Amino acid sequence: MSSIFSLSKASSLTKKVLVAGKLLAQNNNAFNSNIPSSSLLALSSIQIRTSTKKAAGSKTNMKDSAGRRLGPKKNEGILVRTGQIIYRQRGTKIHPGENTGIGRDHTIYAKEPGYVRYYLDPFHPSRKFVGVALRKDLALPSNHWEPRVRRFGYVELKDSKSAQQEEEHLTRKDWLLKQKVDKEVEQRDIRRQTKKQELLTEFKALNIGEFSEDQLNIVASRLLNVQRFLINGFSLSESEQNVTFNDLYDYKLSLKRTEIDEAKYQELVSQYKSLASKTDEHVAFNAKYHVVKKISEEKKKAMKTELIGQLTKLTEQLPIKKDDKSKIVELITNAENTGVLTKSEIVRVRRRFLKPVAPESVAVLEKSAKKSVSYKRFDYSSNKVVTIIRSNDAFLSKAK
Amino acid sequence: MITSVAKSRSIPNVVIPGSRAFFSTVVGGVRSQEASQSSTASSTINEEGVWSQFDKRSESLKIKNPILRNELLHGIDPAKGPLTLKKGLSKMKYTSPTGLDEVFPLAYNFLQETAKEKYSQVTEIESQIAAETDEAVKTQLLKKKNQLIIDAEKFNPEVAYKAQFSNPENLNLDELVYQYYYKTKNFEGFNKMLLMQRIEQLHVLPDAIPTINPSVELKVKFINESGVNKYITPGDILSSRATSKPPIFQVNYLNIDEALKPSDKFTLLVVNLDHPNTKTNSYDITLNYGVKDVSFQHNNQVLSFDELSQGEFAEYLPPVPEKNSPTSRFVTLLLKQEEGPLATEKLNFNRKDFALADFLTENKLVPVGINVWRSKWDGNVKNVREMYGLPNGRVFHRVRR
Numbered sequence: 001m002s003s004i005f006s007l008s009k010a011s012s013l014t015k016k017v018l019v020a021g022k023l024l025a026q027n028n029n030a031f032n033s034n035i036p037s038s039s040l041l042a043l044s045s046i047q048i049r050t051s052t053k054k055a056a057g058s059k060t061n062m063k064d065s066a067g068r069r070l071g072p073k074k075n076e077g078i079l080v081r082t083g084q085i086i087y088r089q090r091g092t093k094i095h096p097g098e099n100t101g102i103g104r105d106h107t108i109y110a111k112e113p114g115y116v117r118y119y120l121d122p123f124h125p126s127r128k129f130v131g132v133a134l135r136k137d138l139a140l141p142s143n144h145w146e147p148r149v150r151r152f153g154y155v156e157l158k159d160s161k162s163a164q165q166e167e168e169h170l171t172r173k174d175w176l177l178k179q180k181v182d183k184e185v186e187q188r189d190i191r192r193q194t195k196k197q198e199l200l201t202e203f204k205a206l207n208i209g210e211f212s213e214d215q216l217n218i219v220a221s222r223l224l225n226v227q228r229f230l231i232n233g234f235s236l237s238e239s240e241q242n243v244t245f246n247d248l249y250d251y252k253l254s255l256k257r258t259e260i261d262e263a264k265y266q267e268l269v270s271q272y273k274s275l276a277s278k279t280d281e282h283v284a285f286n287a288k289y290h291v292v293k294k295i296s297e298e299k300k301k302a303m304k305t306e307l308i309g310q311l312t313k314l315t316e317q318l319p320i321k322k323d324d325k326s327k328i329v330e331l332i333t334n335a336e337n338t339g340v341l342t343k344s345e346i347v348r349v350r351r352r353f354l355k356p357v358a359p360e361s362v363a364v365l366e367k368s369a370k371k372s373v374s375y376k377r378f379d380y381s382s383n384k385v386v387t388i389i390r391s392n393d394a395f396l397s398k399a400k
Numbered sequence: 401m402i403t404s405v406a407k408s409r410s411i412p413n414v415v416i417p418g419s420r421a422f423f424s425t426v427v428g429g430v431r432s433q434e435a436s437q438s439s440t441a442s443s444t445i446n447e448e449g450v451w452s453q454f455d456k457r458s459e460s461l462k463i464k465n466p467i468l469r470n471e472l473l474h475g476i477d478p479a480k481g482p483l484t485l486k487k488g489l490s491k492m493k494y495t496s497p498t499g500l501d502e503v504f505p506l507a508y509n510f511l512q513e514t515a516k517e518k519y520s521q522v523t524e525i526e527s528q529i530a531a532e533t534d535e536a537v538k539t540q541l542l543k544k545k546n547q548l549i550i551d552a553e554k555f556n557p558e559v560a561y562k563a564q565f566s567n568p569e570n571l572n573l574d575e576l577v578y579q580y581y582y583k584t585k586n587f588e589g590f591n592k593m594l595l596m597q598r599i600e601q602l603h604v605l606p607d608a609i610p611t612i613n614p615s616v617e618l619k620v621k622f623i624n625e626s627g628v629n630k631y632i633t634p635g636d637i638l639s640s641r642a643t644s645k646p647p648i649f650q651v652n653y654l655n656i657d658e659a660l661k662p663s664d665k666f667t668l669l670v671v672n673l674d675h676p677n678t679k680t681n682s683y684d685i686t687l688n689y690g691v692k693d694v695s696f697q698h699n700n701q702v703l704s705f706d707e708l709s710q711g712e713f714a715e716y717l718p719p720v721p722e723k724n725s726p727t728s729r730f731v732t733l734l735l736k737q738e739e740g741p742l743a744t745e746k747l748n749f750n751r752k753d754f755a756l757a758d759f760l761t762e763n764k765l766v767p768v769g770i771n772v773w774r775s776k777w778d779g780n781v782k783n784v785r786e787m788y789g790l791p792n793g794r795v796f797h798r799v800r801r
Contacts, residue, residue, distance in 0.1 A: 145606050147608075147757075153800040164795075167723050229627045256788065257787075
């Protein structure tokens with residue numbers, strides 16, 4: 001900046017000096033100047049340019065907008081309604097406090113009806129706040145550790161007709177969803193009924209004892225509920241406990257509704273408990289959630305070891321023959337149906353005894369034959385890809 | 401690409417540096433040298449130390465799977481690869497970190513020796529506790545003892561492995577060291593942070609209680625016909641059907657400094673913070689469920705409804721929010737009874753306008769655990785009201801004025 005300034009000064013100086021130079025040339029003798037001639041020579045080479053146009057700047061500066069009428073619209077202690085503007089500002093000179101909101105242009109407005117309070121908050125020491133106190137006697141900021149003072153603000157519909165209308169009102173989205181849900185619930189109930197009948201026939205097949213029609217109905221719904229808990233990952237005992245709790249709680253609620261008296265309640269409870277213990281004693285579920293006869297843990301363990309023994313014997317001779325394969329499948333299916341094996345145990349047993357391809361210790365051919373299959377695999381010992389030829393016997397699906 | 405692979409494969413007896421084969425030769429060489437130089441060098445772990453005496457210590461501190469345990473303590477057989485990797489190729493490619501196999505036994509034995517020292521200090525403190533009569537000193541000593549037990553087991557590889565990789569629900573939280581790991585990793589590392597965020601954002605603090613630093617993890621699960629098997633996430637909005645019957649609770653006492661005493665009793669409250677009061681044009685707190693003198697002896701204990709029904713002083717009332725009223729917050733509080741069992745006659749409360757703060761101060765109850773769920777009106781509320789024989793709910797105008 002200073003250099004420009006000195007340049008303009010210098011140009012005006014040259015002008016004067018040049019004029020003086022001309023005069024000097026004309027009357028060399030008339031003036032005996034103090035200026036040395038060498039400096040005159042140096043200055044004579046600088047060009048000058050005079051300003052002819054007026055510089056910009058004055059036009060907009062003359063414009064002045066009207067005041068924006070910023071500042072408080074409602075002062076301390078004034079009663080405001082919801083939505084009334086409390087403070088207009090550029091930026092946040094004042095921050096929105098309790099029961100107030102802030103607009104796009106930082107206008108602070110009331111969110112609840114109440115009394116305006118300008119205050120400082122010790123949690124934000126550098127800020128000023130404006131809030132709305134719900135009551136005249138309340139000060140802001142409110143105590144940090146005490147329950148908030150809140151306004152409910154909804155009006156109860158006293159007229160029974162309009163209340164009913166309002167209660168039944170659904171949004172379009174909900175209404176559309178309800179149609180679907182109702183249909184699905186209907187279908188689910190039908191499914192449950194058929195499932196219940198299935199479980200009941202399975203239960204009857206166990207021949208546990210004589211049951212009346214009512215008792216059978218209770219047993220069937222109990223079995224259905226136990227099955228649902230099992231599917232959701234509860235253990236059998238947990239499922240039984242949960243169903244007992246739910247059903248007994250229902251009796252308790254009917255007692256509470258005074259549909260039954262205390263004596264009847266006690267009778268129902270004892271009846272249910274005896275029925276539940278009787279069924280729980282004999283009934284279990286297999287891996288496919290069908291009703292089976294309960295086997296004691298010890299017996300189950302013995303049956304498992306026996307099964308594994310049988311399966312090991314059948315798979316001693318490799319590759320597995322067709323007859324043996326069907327025997328193995330039969331044994332595993334039988335164990336699955338009787339509930340000896342759990343779901344994960346079945347998977348493990350199948351993996352162990354029904355290998356789709358026999359190990360390469362058997363059924364490997366030197367040359368490819370008519371009934372053989374060849375495949376390539378990586379041999380880790382030689383670090384090479386090798387071609388293996390297997391006879392059809394090696395594959396369980398092609399077993400003879 | 402294939403040809404280059406085939407080339408490199410075809411080079412006979414080349415051992416790639418850094419590979420398992422290379423590593424095993426190096427390790428094999430070192431091990432044989434060590435064995436020849438000195439028999440006292442700790443090339444194997446000491447299996448008769450404090451960490452291996454399972455006749456004296458809980459089986460839960462041991463890795464059950466013998467193969468996995470062997471791999472962890474004695475290194476991985478290069479021919480077989482680690483058990484935890486499933487793919488054959490991954491098993492083949494695996495190399496244990498360079499030098500780990502040599503350092504591991506040395507480090508294990510050193511840490512085991514340190515643990516032994518810690519255990520000897522524990523026995524010393526136990527004798528001091530037996531001789532001590534001053535309660536304050538006794539609690540200080542107990543605190544020190546608990547810390548020593550944790551320090552002795554914290555770096556046991558088996559324990560650390562189980563704490564890191566097994567399902568936290570299956571950890572035996574009665575062992576202090578698992579309690580320590582569960583507390584730092586699962587509770588304070590995630591569950592507590594989530595819980596605190598929810599209760600602060602939903603203004604449970606300070607609407608229910610001024611503040612809380614939960615030392616007990618309180619989990620809530622609803623058992624009903626739907627068969628859903630899930631502990632609620634704090635702040636979940638649940639349907640009226642889901643909450644129609646009382647929940648069961650699971651408690652994990654994670655206050656390591658102050659061990660749980662058999663005489664410790666707790667009160668369990670479920671309160672609704674948002675029951676509309678049209679007279680005051682504000683909200684009331686209602687008591688939905690109240691159980692006193694709850695005790696639990698070990699962790700991961702599920703407090704079932706049958707157990708809770710003994711101390712029940714306020715029967716369960718399900719959430720039945722009214723149409724067009726805002727979402728209600730249902731807060732479950734586990735409170736420690738500072739003065740032992742509570743007498744039912746002395747309990748003074750109004751369920752419909754429950755003065756929670758007064759109830760806590762009057763009965764000297766200190767909040768130790770908290771959970772929250774939310775409920776709002778749905779089409780099933782009517783059925784729940786019928787179930788419990790409750791009158792019809794109010795209906796409010798849709799627009800707030």
